[in-house]
Amino acid sequence: TMASSDVARQPDKGARPLSLAGHVGFDSLPDQLVNKSICQGFCFNILCIGETGIGKSTLMDTLFNTNFENFESSHFEPQVKLRAQTYDLQETNVRLRLTVVNTVGFGDQMNKQDSYQPVVDYIDKQFESYLQEELKIKRSLHNYHDSRVHACLYFISPSGHSLKSLDLVTMKKLDSKVNIIPVIAKADTISKSELHKFKIKIMSELVSNGVQIYQFPLDDETVAKVNTTMNGHLPFAVVGSTEEVCVGNKMVKARQYPWGVVQVENEQHCDFVKLREMLICVNMEDLREQTHSRHYELYRRCKLEEMGFKDTDPECKPVSLQQTYEAKRQEFLLELQRREDEMRQIFVQRVKEKEAELKEAERELQSRFEQLKRRHAEEKATLEEKKRLFEEDQSSFNKRKAATQLLQAQNMTANGKKDKDRKK
């Protein structure tokens, strides 16, 4: 029998290249694949982290040229929460299911120590959900609505100085779970020279703190050049606006100030176009792929290892999942057995106690019965005595009665005889 490991070796044995004598037609494969994806539609999930009022929602509206339902949040949220909204967008024949997740109340609390936790929890929850589906027996992965976060836009306050400790702490906690793209928000409040210094400071702080942000990929020659350039412009300084202002003879998205007009799509004014280019037009697919093949795999690996699953046993021999599963199942059954025994013991104990109680009650009853019986016997004896006395009395009375009667009778005959004698 061919062991599966034997068969494994064959295809890997360097398949020989072969030239074709004519047009076969499998060059249509990428198109076939793409057409299938068009039918299925795409999923993209963006997480926006930033302080209240920093412009997360506006930026999303500007990026996607639409009006998502937005809500102004208060500054008094006691805890950081996340709000997710899903939309179906369509551009030509491409259907995109976009989920935008915003933090609510981030940076507002007095004590921000645990601010990152709800975000981490949310991201993990989406991974967990996917993992659950993947591990199901009857699963439906190609229909599954992928809710895992593909890109995380971290909004940095335009202080012009450096990153806040909250920023560093949060990004550090997230960098192994999600693709982080830091952006400088409301960049129209910073001057060009300040901006340059600010960007350098931010990047060096990230590096010195070991924060791994998302790097635009360089492995594909078609986009390596533009990605390299863009990597050098991080973090993108963005301005968002859905209002239009007339500039020259065109209506453009802009913010109007007394001193001038900040044009969103003007690359001299801000990096908005760069962000849109990178996030959507060039690297959306890579963001999705990294999320699946790197961040999700890491989550899955950690989760399975946590549960005690291993690929090799202590002697580094491969362990089949079945063996590990059986071992875990044994553990689980033993635990169940232990609990069962415990429960049985408790039950037996209770039964014993109940039995003892009942015995006690029985004994009491018994003793009372004895008591009553004794009393009854006593009374009976007393009564017997009385009866005997009474009978004695009665018999002596009868005797006396008989004696008296006899005497009377004797008297009468004696008197009669006397009378007779007198008559004579």
Added chain:
Amino acid sequence: MSDTPNEHLAGILSDFEGTAAGLETDSFTSMEDREEEDAGIMTENIKEESKADQSLQEDRLEAHAKTEENESKEEAEQVEADLKVQLCEPFPGLQTGLIRSADLFGYVGIESVLDQMRRKTVKAGFEFNIMVVGQSGLGKSTLVNTLFKSKVSRKSSTPNYEEKISKTVRLHAVSHVIEEKGVKMKLTVIDTPGFGDQINNQNCWEPIVKYVNEQYEKYLREELNVNRKRRIPDSRVHCCIYFLPASGHSLRPIDVEFMKRLGKIVNIVPVIAKADTLTVEERQEFKERIRQDLEANGIHVYPQRELDEDPEDRILNDRIRASIPFAVVGTDKEHQVNGHKVLGRKTKWGIIEVENVAHCEFANLRDLLIRSHLQDLKDVAHNVHYETYRVRRLNESNMNLSELVLSSWPLQNKMDKCETESHL
């Protein structure tokens, strides 16, 4: 009396199993229900506190407490009628209520994701595994070589006397890398010499069934590893071409037996081999009889009727189903016909042009297999046949992994709860 702890445990276990079964249909609800139970007391406290304090903030806090979506729905409705935000726990089923469709006010660039996907898949390359089954001499190798316009399959040498009498079907997999217009494909051709050649062909499909299942097993193992490869090597059979001799009558018992069994686990494409011995009328009649035989025996060949996704699909596939099995002729020789070079078989009575649809249906087969449905063959193999195998295997070894993943934490809670509720 001693049954009670067992009964109780059985009760717990059946609850648990019920939930696990529920996982198959609605995993998330169960998990969240459990969370709700555990968090129940907490949320009640929160509700009470907020009722005491009537401020909007407290209500919103309550509304967005990280518990059940239903709870937050109720509260949100009560307090803020115009806000339709819910804490999104996206998962299949509940999603539909939360998705809004948004209109784009201008070009965003979403459709460039198609290009991104195309680039990535071309860079990664494609794999395709095709198996050919049929008696020797039916032109299997020639046909595959004609299909891919290169010597991807070696014609097996005539087996000598001993080999002919030996009783096994040998499987032989050979891989080549072919490229067309920048699209690289690793093509693996699995040959099955000896099939149907023995005197006693009983169970000659078994080695083939075994091979197909072994490939599924290999994939499954890799997929279940804790540390798994980014790209799981795919040696699963995507398509199995079954060669019917051009007898002109009907299916033979060996044909029925093979296709019945293999049709359940792999995509079968039956072809009439060496069809140049049939006239056009004979060919039509033969095909019709074969189609009837297939239906009468419950054999599902590709494209399987039950996999049609929508009416459009059905119409397209019905057309294909009405013309299979394709009557093919293969050759690697070229001849001059009317000043063109054509692939053909030269006989004394004319040249049979392989790629001429008036002569034979080779071009139809090629178009179906390679130019239009190659990706679909892979998808069906992956989403249907592989999943079927997986379900069977996981059920066999009683492995409900998602149950185990879930069991690691909530079981404790549930058990403790049951203990305290016992009325012993």
